Amino acid sequence: MALDPRDSRIGMQxxxxxxxxxxxxxxxxAVASEDGLLVATHEHAEPNPLDRKSAMLASxxxxxxxxxxxxxxxxxxxxxxxxxxxxxxxxxxxxQRRRLLLLVVGDSEKLGPALSAAKEFSVRIDAKFGQETAExxxxx
Amino acid sequence: MSELTLTLRGLPTHTAxxxxxxxxxxxxxxxxxxxxxDAPIADxxxxxxxxxxxxxxxxxxxxLPLLLALTSGNVCPAGAFAVLKRPVTPAHLVEVLQLAETLxxxxxxxxxxxxxxxxxxxxxxxxxxxxxSFDHRLRTTLRAATWRLFQAPVAVTVLDDRRDSIYxxxxxxxxxxxxxxxxxxxxxxxxxPAVFVELSTAExxxxxxxxxxxxxxxxxxTFWISNGAPRLRPELDxxxxxxxxxxxxxxxxxxxxxxVRMASALMAQALTLHELCDVAKANDDTAINFLxxxxxxxxxxAEATAAEASSALRAxxxxxxxxxxxxxRLSGLIGQLRRKxxxxxx
Amino acid sequence: xxxYRIVFAGPIGxxxxxxxxxxxxxxxxSTEVASVEAEAVGKQTTTVAFDxxxxxxxxxxxxxxxxxxxxxxxxxxxxxxxxxxxxxVILADNRRPDTIELTVEYVREFAPRITAGNCVVxxxxxxxxxxxxxxxxxxxxxxxGFAIPVMEVDIRRKEHTLLLLDVLLARxxxxxxxx
Numbered sequence: 176m177a178l179d180p181r182d183s184r185i186g187m188q189x190x191x192x193x194x195x196x197x198x199x200x201x202x203x204x205a206v207a208s209e210d211g212l213l214v215a216t217h218e219h220a221e222p223n224p225l226d227r228k229s230a231m232l233a234s235x236x237x238x239x240x241x242x243x244x245x246x247x248x249x250x251x252x253x254x255x256x257x258x259x260x261x262x263x264x265x266x267x268x269x270x271q272r273r274r275l276l277l278l279v280v281g282d283s284e285k286l287g288p289a290l291s292a293a294k295e296f297s298v299r300i301d302a303k304f305g306q307e308t309a310e311x312x313x314x315x
Numbered sequence: 316m317s318e319l320t321l322t323l324r325g326l327p328t329h330t331a332x333x334x335x336x337x338x339x340x341x342x343x344x345x346x347x348x349x350x351x352x353d354a355p356i357a358d359x360x361x362x363x364x365x366x367x368x369x370x371x372x373x374x375x376x377x378x379l380p381l382l383l384a385l386t387s388g389n390v391c392p393a394g395a396f397a398v399l400k401r402p403v404t405p406a407h408l409v410e411v412l413q414l415a416e417t418l419x420x421x422x423x424x425x426x427x428x429x430x431x432x433x434x435x436x437x438x439x440x441x442x443x444x445x446x447x448s449f450d451h452r453l454r455t456t457l458r459a460a461t462w463r464l465f466q467a468p469v470a471v472t473v474l475d476d477r478r479d480s481i482y483x484x485x486x487x488x489x490x491x492x493x494x495x496x497x498x499x500x501x502x503x504x505x506x507x508p509a510v511f512v513e514l515s516t517a518e519x520x521x522x523x524x525x526x527x528x529x530x531x532x533x534x535x536x537t538f539w540i541s542n543g544a545p546r547l548r549p550e551l552d553x554x555x556x557x558x559x560x561x562x563x564x565x566x567x568x569x570x571x572x573x574x575v576r577m578a579s580a581l582m583a584q585a586l587t588l589h590e591l592c593d594v595a596k597a598n599d600d601t602a603i604n605f606l607x608x609x610x611x612x613x614x615x616x617a618e619a620t621a622a623e624a625s626s627a628l629r630a631x632x633x634x635x636x637x638x639x640x641x642x643x644r645l646s647g648l649i650g651q652l653r654r655k656x657x658x659x660x661x
Numbered sequence: 662x663x664x665y666r667i668v669f670a671g672p673i674g675x676x677x678x679x680x681x682x683x684x685x686x687x688x689x690x691s692t693e694v695a696s697v698e699a700e701a702v703g704k705q706t707t708t709v710a711f712d713x714x715x716x717x718x719x720x721x722x723x724x725x726x727x728x729x730x731x732x733x734x735x736x737x738x739x740x741x742x743x744x745x746x747x748x749x750v751i752l753a754d755n756r757r758p759d760t761i762e763l764t765v766e767y768v769r770e771f772a773p774r775i776t777a778g779n780c781v782v783x784x785x786x787x788x789x790x791x792x793x794x795x796x797x798x799x800x801x802x803x804x805x806g807f808a809i810p811v812m813e814v815d816i817r818r819k820e821h822t823l824l825l826l827d828v829l830l831a832r833x834x835x836x837x838x839x840x
Contacts, residue, residue, distance in 0.1 A: 230734040234710040237692035566812030579831035
């Protein structure tokens with residue numbers, strides 16, 4: 176049976192909500208496509224498609240990849256923006272790393288836990304959704 | 316059709332008789348345009364190659380009368396425009412006489428003043444060429460033929476002296492040409508002899524089905540922008556200031572590099588012809604062509620009144636002060652970019 | 662002095678990358694990624710930040726050629742890449758039913774940020790989609806107060822890209838008394 180994209184987004188939203196619960200100072204957890212479309216947030220499974228934050232995210236990661244290639248470091252795996260009032264962590268994940276996890280934490284001291292949580296999330300999601308999608312494709 | 320004449324001089328009797336017979340047989344292939352004369356002078360004189368020196372002729376090999384040498388070899392004697400090689404074949408005779416036809420017509424065109432029509436003076440008050448110069452198959456120049464077309468549009472093909480089409484025009488559709496934009500502009504600039512042939516209804520229908528047509532304004536633009544000896548149109552003058560209302564579409568219209576600079580200058584401010592030459596660093600001929608062509612598009616406007624001129628001038632001066640107050644960081648950049656990409660400033 | 666900047670803007674698929682490639686001394690840096698909306702927009706990839714090419718001049722000055730992302734959700738990039746640019750080339754795609762409205766929008770966005778409002782519009786794909794014509798674009802731009810050159814181009818032809826550059830330079834000369 177093919178995976179219903181809406182079920183996938185609800186599942187994603189639930190996972191993002193769980194991620195935020197692990198980090199008390201988390202303000203936002205979201206997933207976007209690499210071309211800047213918001214897929215889900217920790218609050219909404221059907222987010223506003225006009226959300227520009229995802230577009231900015233895509234721009235940042237694309238420039239990060241470009242910079243990494245300039246230094247012969249291949250693709251970027253992490254992007255961390257340290258800001259005065261918190262930290263933004265971005266991690267590409269998913270098939271061909273075309274999904275972008277954004278985690279915004281309101282306490283810059285919590286960078287370490289944020290990085291761990293983000294990594295753990297993306298590895299688990301790769302395993303969970305990636306595996307289901309492969310089975311659905313085979314059965315369709 | 317005007318006739319072309321041929322005479323035979325110094326040929327043995329049997330050779331002359333054979334050639335006469337051949338000419339009669341080839342009459343239709345030659346378009347029934349050649350008449351054999353029994354006179355010392357004609358448009359073309361056929362002479363044995365070894366007797367060429369007996370003919371004294373002033374002028375170049377391509378001036379009338381034309382000398383055609385009958386020889387056994389391929390070498391063209393001095394003074395002859397071509398060689399007719401023994402034994403003479405019908406095909407070769409036709410080929411040589413068709414070449415002669417072209418040269419005779421070209422020579423005649425420069426002799427007969429009405430066939431090279433100056434642009435403005437040739438028009439009567441109705442805007443047509445002098446009636447006696449126009450017949451069903453008008454021999455003229457490309458520019459004169461096109462000017463005639465602008466005054467009274469008809470379905471026509473304009474041919475060059477090789478009988479190749481330069482362009483065709485259908486009033487309901489526009490114009491079509493086998494030439495590139497650059498070639499067409501070049502043709503208008505060189506203004507070669509041309510033949511103006513009106514199309515029959517059947518020819519028009521066939522052409523309408525087979526060809527892609529372009530906006531007639533593009534033909535007008537090309538006509539005006541590519542004049543080798545330009546004169547300002549009567550609607551324009553040297554005294555008034557002119558401004559461009561909108562940019563010409565240089566993506567479609569043929570243009571010279573200076574035209575882009577002049578467009579930019581005239582969009583920014585109203586200028587007289589001489590001011591335009593100064594500002595855009597263009598010569599008079601180029602500027603005249605540009606004003607004529609943009610006027611054709613309806614894109615040129617005169618500065619309306621003295622009050623508006625004065626107000627416009629104040630605005631221009633303010634703009635200039637503002638521009639000069641900007642940092643000079645652009646000095647040199649524009650020239651360097653032009654040199655880099657071959658966008659010459661001249 | 663410099664680096665100077667020229668911006669190429671327009672909807673997705675209009676030919677911005679092609680134009681930059683024609684002029685750039687280096688292979689342009691690209692931030693193209695696979696497009697989730699490929700079917701809707703008719704292109705497999707989309708630019709998510711900008712394209713960047715460079716022109717090195719004989720005196721060592723640098724001119725940067727920025728290709729703006731075409732999709733509206735990336736419009737936050739537009740002010741960043743166009744600020745103080747010496748010119749903007751807006752490429753229109755005549756296949757689009759909304760091409761005139763879109764072009765006016767691009768001009769409205771970019772012209773105020775460009776030196777002397779120095780923009781030129783290149784209308785692509787007119788060979789197969791002759792309408793709207795150049796006059797229609799000019800009418801719409803004039804209604805908004807913009808007297809900008811509009812010309813039909815085939816951006817795959819380098820001489821047309823150079824024509825657009827030539828027009829930008831001529832406009833700069835007219836406002837800055839040449840160079």
